Amino acid sequence: MSILVSVKGLSRRFDVSKPWLNRVLERLPKAILTAVSDVSFDVEERTVYALVGESGSGKSTIGKMVVGLLQPSEGSVKIGGTDLARETDPAKLDLVRADIQMIFQDPFASLNPRWRVRDIINEPVSARGGDVKGLAERLLEQVGLAAEDAGKFPHEFSGGQRQRICIARALASEPKLIVCDEPTSALDVSVQAQVLNLMSDLKDEFGLTYLFISHDLTVVQHVADRIGVLYLGRLVEEADPDTLFENPRHPYTQMLLAAAPKMDGFGREVEPPKGEIPDPINPPTGCAFHPRCPIAVARCSAERPELRPLGGARVACHLAEA
Ligand code: SF4
Ligand code: MG
Numbered sequence: 001m002s003i004l005v006s007v008k009g010l011s012r013r014f015d016v017s018k019p020w021l022n023r024v025l026e027r028l029p030k031a032i033l034t035a036v037s038d039v040s041f042d043v044e045e046r047t048v049y050a051l052v053g054e055s056g057s058g059k060s061t062i063g064k065m066v067v068g069l070l071q072p073s074e075g076s077v078k079i080g081g082t083d084l085a086r087e088t089d090p091a092k093l094d095l096v097r098a099d100i101q102m103i104f105q106d107p108f109a110s111l112n113p114r115w116r117v118r119d120i121i122n123e124p125v126s127a128r129g130g131d132v133k134g135l136a137e138r139l140l141e142q143v144g145l146a147a148e149d150a151g152k153f154p155h156e157f158s159g160g161q162r163q164r165i166c167i168a169r170a171l172a173s174e175p176k177l178i179v180c181d182e183p184t185s186a187l188d189v190s191v192q193a194q195v196l197n198l199m200s201d202l203k204d205e206f207g208l209t210y211l212f213i214s215h216d217l218t219v220v221q222h223v224a225d226r227i228g229v230l231y232l233g234r235l236v237e238e239a240d241p242d243t244l245f246e247n248p249r250h251p252y253t254q255m256l257l258a259a260a261p262k263m264d265g266f267g268r269e270v271e272p273p274k275g276e277i278p279d280p281i282n283p284p285t286g287c288a289f290h291p292r293c294p295i296a297v298a299r300c301s302a303e304r305p306e307l308r309p310l311g312g313a314r315v316a317c318h319l320a321e322a
Helices: 020-027 059-067 090-098 117-126 137-143 147-151 159-172 189-206 217-221 242-246 249-261 298-302
Strands: 002-014 032-044 048-052 072-079 102-103 179-180 209-214 226-231 234-239 308-311 313-315
Touching: 002 059, 002 179, 002 209, 020 137, 032 059, 032 072, 032 209, 032 226, 032 234, 048 059, 048 217, 059 072, 059 102, 059 179, 059 209, 072 209, 090 102, 102 159, 117 137, 117 147, 117 159, 137 147, 159 189, 209 217, 217 226, 217 242, 217 249, 226 242, 226 249, 234 249
Parallel strands: 048 209, 048 226, 102 179, 179 209
Antiparallel strands: 002 032, 002 072, 226 234, 234 313, 308 313
C-alpha cells in the first residue's frame, strides 16, 4: 500500500502572550504555547489513522495542518507527496486541496442554516464549475437519507442526520482523504455507532482514507487501522488497535484505557487517572508525563524519551520494553 499522508517533524507554536502593555505592567515574559511538537506519522492509503488524546493534546491542531488550514511552525505534511505549505504551483495545490475534506464535531455549526441541503452538498463542486445534476440526491441516499431531503433546511434534521449531510458534502468533491475531528462526540451514543458504521462503509465504497481525531480510545478501537496517542503535543505511543488495547506500553495509554469504560475480559490493573494536564506554556521537563506517571523514575524528569520502535509499535517511554 502506498502512503497518502506523511507527517514529518511537525511542530506548531502559538504566541499567547498578553498585550505588550499588560506584560510591561505585570512584568510578564512572552508566552509561547507549543501545541504540537515534533510529530511524525504516516497514513497509508485506504486506511484509518486515529489520533487520540485529551483536550489540549494537539490533535485538532494537527488536523488543521493536515488539511492546510494552519501552517506548521516546523516540519511538513505531505499529501500524496505534495507539501501543502510549500507547494508554489497553484494548479497542483488546487488538485491536492480537492482531495482533502474535513468533517467537524458540531454538524449544525458547519451547515449554513439558510441554505437548502441540496445547495450545501453541491457547493464544493459547483464552486469549481463541476456538474451537480442529481449529485446531492445521489449522495443523500448514499449516506442513508432520502433524495427528497435535498429540498429541506438543516434545522429539519436531527444531529445524526446533520452529520450525515456533512459527510455527503465531504463526499461531493470525491476526496481521497477525510479528516474527521470528533465527528461523533456531539451525538447520542446510539447514533454514534450508526454514523461510525456509515463512515466505515463509505470508506470501503469510495476508497477513502481517514484521519480520525478523537478524545476517546473506545470510539476509535473498531474503526482505526493505526492509533497514535498524543500527550501535550507529542506522540507517546503508536500501534494497531489490537496491540494497543491488549498491550498498551506507555503509562499514559494505560491510564486512558483504565479511564475508558470497561470491556469484557478487560481486567487490567492500572492506577486510576490522576493529576491534571500540565500547563502547555511551561511543560514539565524530561518526559512531560512524569508528574502524572505512576512509575516515573529520576531519569524521567531529566531526559525526554524518544519515540522508538518496539515490536510493531512505537513508544516514547524510558521504561517501556517489548
Ligand atoms: Fe513515565 Fe518515565 Fe515513561 Fe515518562 S518516561 S511515561 S515518566 S516511566
Ligand atoms: Mg479539539
